[in-house]
Every structure is written in structure tokens, then in C-alpha cells.
Amino acid sequence: MTDVHRFIAIDGPAGSGKSSVSKAVARRLGFGYLDTGAAYRALAWHVLESGADTADAEAVRRAASDFPLVQRLDPDDRRVLVGEVDVTDAIREPRVSSAVSGVARVPEVRAQVNDMFRRVVAEAEYPAVVVEGRDITTVVAPDAPVRILLTAAPEVRAARRAAELAGENAAAVAEALHKRDASDSSVVDFLNAAPGVDVVDSTELDFAQTIDAVLSVIARRRSVERGTDNG
Numbered sequence: 001m002t003d004v005h006r007f008i009a010i011d012g013p014a015g016s017g018k019s020s021v022s023k024a025v026a027r028r029l030g031f032g033y034l035d036t037g038a039a040y041r042a043l044a045w046h047v048l049e050s051g052a053d054t055a056d057a058e059a060v061r062r063a064a065s066d067f068p069l070v071q072r073l074d075p076d077d078r079r080v081l082v083g084e085v086d087v088t089d090a091i092r093e094p095r096v097s098s099a100v101s102g103v104a105r106v107p108e109v110r111a112q113v114n115d116m117f118r119r120v121v122a123e124a125e126y127p128a129v130v131v132e133g134r135d136i137t138t139v140v141a142p143d144a145p146v147r148i149l150l151t152a153a154p155e156v157r158a159a160r161r162a163a164e165l166a167g168e169n170a171a172a173v174a175e176a177l178h179k180r181d182a183s184d185s186s187v188v189d190f191l192n193a194a195p196g197v198d199v200v201d202s203t204e205l206d207f208a209q210t211i212d213a214v215l216s217v218i219a220r221r222r223s224v225e226r227g228t229d230n231g
């Protein structure tokens with residue numbers, strides 16, 4: 001059984017600040033942190049490593065059936081392993097970023113990784129886990145009391161992503177990001193909030209303000225949940 005109370009569900013598009021904000025929030029609250037995008041990326045890496053193309057759904061299913069992913073919940077341990085291989089840096093390479101949508105498009109694979117995420121959260125040695133992705137608020141944990149969509153204007157997201165990838169051409173980064181958003185949003189809608197999901201728009205907020213905004217949603221939703229809210 002999934003204990004939805006252990007989920008702090010955060011969705012949003014690339015460049016919304018979701019990963020760094022989720023990690024900081026987890027640290028602040030003493031919670032675990034799960035980057036579900038990293039799991040999809042590691043699977044894309046695994047498909048490429050087998051010599052296949054992620055556009056080949058059968059090859060993706062095959063790779064998913066033997067996918068020894070190691071991902072810890074410690075917000076200060078971002079290492080991701082596939083078997084013995086440390087893929088932490090490799091999964092951020094442009095070749096993986098452009099291949100990952102192919103993996104994310106296969107429904108059976110999504111169902112399989114979603115079960116894995118729910119199991120990881122259920123077995124976590126933390127009181128709760130900040131789980132970030134694209135479909136956490138809608139598919140993985142639609143009944144979680146805390147569900148947040150973190151957004152930002154497209155040009156702000158592209159600029160943030162380009163700053164992260166120092167050395168890459170800003171226009172090329174923006175184009176790749178918009179292409180991936182378009183492809184990913186045809187699979188799950190992470191650009192619009194589902195009913196009951198709180199939106200935090202970070203367009204005009206700096207990092208610290210975004211963290212505060214997310215922390216205040218969490219505090220409010222958890223107090224409502226405990227029945228102590230009188231507002």
C-alpha cells in the first residue's frame with residue numbers, strides 16, 4: 001500500500017528550479033529526496049549503452065526489464081548508478097537529454113518506474129520524501145496531501161538551464177528545452193495544475209523566495225491535514 005502522507009509531490013517543467021528547490025526543501029525538513037527524472041535519464045542511458053535507440057519502444061521495454069538502478073534518498077547524495085556504473089554525470093549529457101523523451105513515452109515503462117518510486121517512498125527511512133518529476137501530483141501520488149506545481153515563464157526557464165550548463169550555447173539550450181517540453185507534455189501535462197494542486201510560480205522569485213513559498217505550501221497543507229487549520 002502506498003502511504004500518500006509520506007509524499008511531498010512536486011512537478012514542473014525543466015528549468016523551473018524544481019530539483020534544486022526540492023533538494024533544499026528536503027534538507028530543511030529532514031526529509032528524503034527523490035529525483036524521478038534522474039531515473040528516466042538513467043534508463044535512457046541504459047538503452048543507449050545497449051546500442052539501441054530510445055525511439056525503439058521494444059528496446060526500451062527490454063532495457064527496463066533489466067534495470068539495476070541505485071538511487072539514494074539523501075538530498076546530499078546525488079549519485080545515480082546503473083549496476084556498478086556511476087552514471088551521475090553521464091545522464092546530464094545532451095545525448096541523454098535528447099534521448100530521454102523516447103523512454104518517458106512508453107506507458108508500460110512509466111507504470112513500472114512509478115511502482116518503483118512508490119516502493120522506494122514506502123520503504124524510506126525518512127518521515128517523508130520530496131518526490132519531484134512530471135506526473136507525481138497526478139499519477140504517482142494523486143492523493144498526497146501536499147502536491148505542488150512549480151512553474152516559471154519559458155524564457156526564465158531557458159535562461160536558468162543555460163546558466164546550469166555553462167559552456168553550452170544559450171539559444172541551442174533554449175531550443176532543446178522547448179523541444180523536450182513539447183514532447184514530454186504530450187505524455188503528461190505538467191504545464192497546468194490538476195485540481196487541488198498548489199501552483200508556485202518562480203518567475204519573479206529568487207531561489208530563497210521559491211524555497212520559502214514551497215515551505216509555506218507544505219506547512220499549510222500539512223496543518224489542514226492534521227485538522228488544526230482554522231482559516
Ligand code: DC
Pocket residue numbers: 014036037038040041100101104132133134135136180184188
Ligand atoms: O526533470 P528531468 O529533465 O531530469 O527529466 C528527464 C526526463 O524524464 C524528461 O524528459 C521528462 C521525463 N520525466 C517524466 O516523464 N516523468 C517524470 N516523473 C520525471 C521525468
